[in-house]
Amino acid sequence: MIDRPLDESVHSAQGNRQMNRRDLLLNGSSVLAMLALASIAPANPRSAAAQSTAPRPHIVYIVADDLGWKDVGFHGSDIKTPNIDKLAQDGARLEQFYVQPMCTPTRAALMTGRYPCRYGLQTLVIPTPAKYGLPTDEWLLPQALKEAGYRTAMVGKWHLGHADRKFWPRQRGFDYHYGSMVGEVDYFTHSSANVRDWYRNDKPVNEPGYVTQLWGADAVAQIDAHDPKTPLFLYLAFTAPHSPYQAPKEYIDRYRHIEDPTRRTYAAMITCMDDEIGKLVSALERKRMRENTLIVFMSDNGGNQTALLAGDADVSKLKLPADNGPYRGGKGALYEGGTRVAAFANWPGQIRAGEVREMMHVVDMFPTLAGLAGADLAKGSKGKPLDGLDVWATVSKGAPSPRQEVVYNIEPFRGGVRTGDWKLIWRTPLPSAIELYNIPQDPSEKTNLAESNPQKVAELQSRIAQLARESAKSLFLIDAFAAVKGASYGPPSLPSEDAFFTQGD
Ligand SMILES: [Ca+2]
Secondary structure, three states: OOOOOOOOOOOOOOOOOOOOHHHHHHHHHHOHHHHOOOOOOOOOOOOOOOOOOOOOOEEEEEEEOOOOOOOOHHHOOOOOOHHHHHHHHHOEEEOOEEOOOOHHHHHHHHHHOOOHHHOOOOOOOOOOOOOOOOOOOOOOHHHHHHHOOOEEEEEEEOOOOOOOHHHOHHHOOOOEEEEEOOOOOOOOOOEEOOEEOOEEOOEEOOOOOOHHHHHHHHHHHHHHOOOOOOOEEEEEEOOOOOOOOOOOHHHHHOOOOOOOHHHHHHHHHHHHHHHHHHHHHHHHHHOOOHHHEEEEEEEOOOOOOOHHHOOOOOOOOOOOOOOOOOOOOOOOOOOHHHHEOOEEEEOOOOOOOEEEOOOEEHHHHHHHHHHHHOOOOOOOOOOOOOOOOOOHHHHHHOOOOOOOEEEEEEEOOEEEEEEOOEEEEEEOOOOOEEEEEEOOOOOOOOOOOOOOOHHHHHHHHHHHHHHHHHOOOOHHHHHHHHHHHHOOOOOOOOOOHHHHHHOOO
C-alpha cells in the first residue's frame, strides 16, 4: 500500500476543537444518557495465535511517552537518537503502527490485546486523583507470558490504576516492578503534586536521580542479573519525553543551538532516553542475549500539541515542542498525528531490515508476542475475545497484514475507524461532524471526502455504531459525572439577607 506523506509542513490542529476542563466535564455529562445504552461486547471465540516457527525469544518492549512521530533520527529529526536509529535501520520500521490517542488506553490495549472501549478505559487517561483502574478480570500479556515460563519484569510508568494495589503491575503478572504508578512524575523528585510515586516491588523507595537514567540503569541491572536460560519479558516504559520538560544539564547543553528552551529540553530528554536504550543493547550483548532478543519500540501516542492534554504540569505558556511531521493533530486527537507513532521491531536474523508499510495496531502485540512465546491465549481470558491479530509474518517478513481495520477509539461522543484506505471520524455532540479521508492518498487528512462518498460514510458509521453498542461504560465519564453530581446537591445558594437591602426589589 502506498502511503507517502504529501506535505511535511502540516502541523495544524485545525478542526481539533479546543476544550477546557469545564467543556470536557459538560461534554462528558451530556453524553451520560447515552452511556446507559452501552452494553458489553458479546463473546466471540478468542482467536488462537498462529503457530510460530521462530525460537522463543527474550522480549524487550520499550515505550516512549508522547514522542512526536518525527522526533527520532530515523524519521529525519535533528534530535540525536543514534541507538534508536541503529535498531530501526537493522529492524523493521513499522510505518503504519497505530495506537490509541492517549497514555492509559494505549497501555491497556498493549496489555490486554483488546480495545479500551471493551472495558471502560476509552476516555482520556486515569487522572491522578481517580480511584479506578484496568479491570482485574482482564487477562494481561505479562500473565500470559509468565504462564508460558517467562520471567516478567517491568521498569517504568504503569498508568493502569494506582489507588489500589490490586491494580499494580506485580498484581497483574509482573514478577518485578520498579517505577511509578500515575501518569507523570517530576523527573528529579519522583513526585506528583508533592506526593512521591516511586516503588520497587510495591515498596516505596526514595532514590536520588533523573527518572530516565534510573530506569535505564535498572533495566540494565535486570538483564545483568538474568539467567539467559529462562526467557525474559522486560517492559520498559519511559515517561520521556512527556512533560514536565526536565533534563540533566549535560544533555541540555548538547542542544545549545536550539533556540526555543522547551524544544531544547525536549530534545535533551529524548537523547537521554536514547543513551539508556544504547546501554540496554550493550547489556544484552555483554550477556550474549542479543541474538535471541526481540526489541519492540513505540510511542504510546503522538506528540502533544494541546496544553490541556499535557497532564499535571502547566505548559500553557510554552511552545509545545513535539513534531508529528506530516501528520495532522497530536495526542488526544483521532487524526493520524495522535495515533500513528514511531515504532520498530528488531531481532537479528529473524526480522528482515526495512520499512513495513502494512497496517497494525497495538492490540496486535498481545497475540503476536504470545504466539512467539508459545503462550496459551485462551487461558485466563474467561472467553473474552481478543481484538488483536497475530502480525508476526508482517513484522518479520513484510507479509501482507491480516489487519484491514484500525479502531482509533470509540467513545460516547466520538469514534474513529479505518477500513482499508478509508477513515471516518465521527463526532456526535451537536452540532455533529463527519470527516472521511482516503489515508494512502491523503495521509495528512487535508481533504474531507464525506460529502462525495455517502455510501462509504454510512458503512463506516455503521461499524462505529456497532463498536459503540459493544462498548463498556467509560470509567472516566462515570467518575466525572460523580464529580459533577457532587456539585449539584446541597443547600440552595440563595441571596443573603444583605442582598435584599443592597439590590432593592
Ligand atoms: Ca502518553
